[in-house]
Amino acid sequence: MNRPRPTIPCPSAAALVLAISLLVLTAPTAAAEPVDWDKGGQAKEGGSDRTGIFAAARIQYSGSVAKGGGTGNVTSSDVNWTPPPCWYAPYLGAKDFKKEMSKHIDSQLNTPGMGGTAGAALGETKRHYEDGFDIPGKPGYKDYNVENDGKGMFWAGVENPNEPDYLKRTSCTDLPFWVENGDAPPPQYEEAINPEILAALAYQHMQLPDTKVTLAPEANTKVNLPTWAWLDKAVFDEVQATAALNVPGFNIQATTTARPVSLKLEPGTEDAVTYPASGECVINADDSIGEPYAKGKADETPPCGIRYLRSSGDSTYKLRATITWDIDWTGTGGAGGDLPNGTFGNEQAITVQEIQAVNR
Numbered sequence: 316m317n318r319p320r321p322t323i324p325c326p327s328a329a330a331l332v333l334a335i336s337l338l339v340l341t342a343p344t345a346a347a348e349p350v351d352w353d354k355g356g357q358a359k360e361g362g363s364d365r366t367g368i369f370a371a372a373r374i375q376y377s378g379s380v381a382k383g384g385g386t387g388n389v390t391s392s393d394v395n396w397t398p399p400p401c402w403y404a405p406y407l408g409a410k411d412f413k414k415e416m417s418k419h420i421d422s423q424l425n426t427p428g429m430g431g432t433a434g435a436a437l438g439e440t441k442r443h444y445e446d447g448f449d450i451p452g453k454p455g456y457k458d459y460n461v462e463n464d465g466k467g468m469f470w471a472g473v474e475n476p477n478e479p480d481y482l483k484r485t486s487c488t489d490l491p492f493w494v495e496n497g498d499a500p501p502p503q504y505e506e507a508i509n510p511e512i513l514a515a516l517a518y519q520h521m522q523l524p525d526t527k528v529t530l531a532p533e534a535n536t537k538v539n540l541p542t543w544a545w546l547d548k549a550v551f552d553e554v555q556a557t558a559a560l561n562v563p564g565f566n567i568q569a570t571t572t573a574r575p576v577s578l579k580l581e582p583g584t585e586d587a588v589t590y591p592a593s594g595e596c597v598i599n600a601d602d603s604i605g606e607p608y609a610k611g612k613a614d615e616t617p618p619c620g621i622r623y624l625r626s627s628g629d630s631t632y633k634l635r636a637t638i639t640w641d642i643d644w645t646g647t648g649g650a651g652g653d654l655p656n657g658t659f660g661n662e663q664a665i666t667v668q669e670i671q672a673v674n675r
């Protein structure tokens with residue numbers, strides 16, 4: 316017969332942060348690797364080791380992504396959209412979690428001067444994992460749930476290392492919680508890692524190609540002479556980035572796909588006219604943009620281009636070409652959806668000479 320578990324007051328926010336700060340993980344770009352804690356946490360390569368401890372929150376990125384785990388070059392067209400600053404992800408099995416968590420809790424409790432509210436909260440946290448005491452909304456565990464070792468994992472907060480706001484980055488401060496293999500995390504953990512979060516992270520790391528717009532004339536043009544601009548389909552194709560999380564009993568991934576849809580030209584001076592007037596050149600039926608210049612078209616108006624009205628003198632104009640990309644994602648279990656359009660642009664130096672008559 317199961318007796319109702321007594322409950323304990325929820326530890327103060329400050330004390331919970333203190334306890335959790337010992338367990339919050341970072342998310343490097345490497346795949347999940349085993350960590351031998353008995354040897355100072357030195358990460359080893361692939362597979363498994365004698366401890367079976369995995370730095371399970373490590374996300375693997377592939378495809379067109381920034382090197383070194385940095386933020387990619389995509390700018391969201393939605394100023395209110397941001398990648399997740401933190402999330403909850405699989406951390407350790409029961410036996411390994413007991414080893415790490417008990418060690419950290421005991422170390423903090425034995426710290427000179429650790430008392431008052433913080434000490435009481437740490438004591439309650441210890442009882443939560445050892446004696447089965449419930450914290451409101453969080454059922455307690457007996458002996459760190461070691462009887463279920465191998466049947467699931469404790470999940471813990473993970474910081475997004477590319478999130479600049481410290482408070483947001485460290486806001487996933489709930490105590491680690493147990494999730495059975497094959498089960499979804501409890502619904503109150505809205506930040507639990509899932510394909511949609513992985514898609515947003517793939518978006519954050521996506522590296523769009525540094526495509527240079529073809530111009531005719533290429534870098535030196537004349538006042539009042541139309542400059543044609545275009546991008547061939549061969550150098551202007553879709554881009555994909557994938558984020559995956561693969562740990563024992565939990566494997567998910569998401570692929571974010573960006574497709575070019577338009578090119579915007581900004582002449583770098585007010586003394587210019589764009590074609591079309593909006594400066595926005597839409598994609599053609601064959602997935603190219605604009606039209607290549609051909610001999611005999613010098614007097615024609617280009618479908619995509621610029622006409623400068625004033626010389627650049629001894630300097631140059633900085634023509635900025637920005638491509639807009641339509642972005643969506645697909646993930647494990649048939650999940651998918653749209654993400655905000657992304658933009659990426661670069662500049663090209665244009666010399667405009669003051670010559671009114673040109674031999675054609």
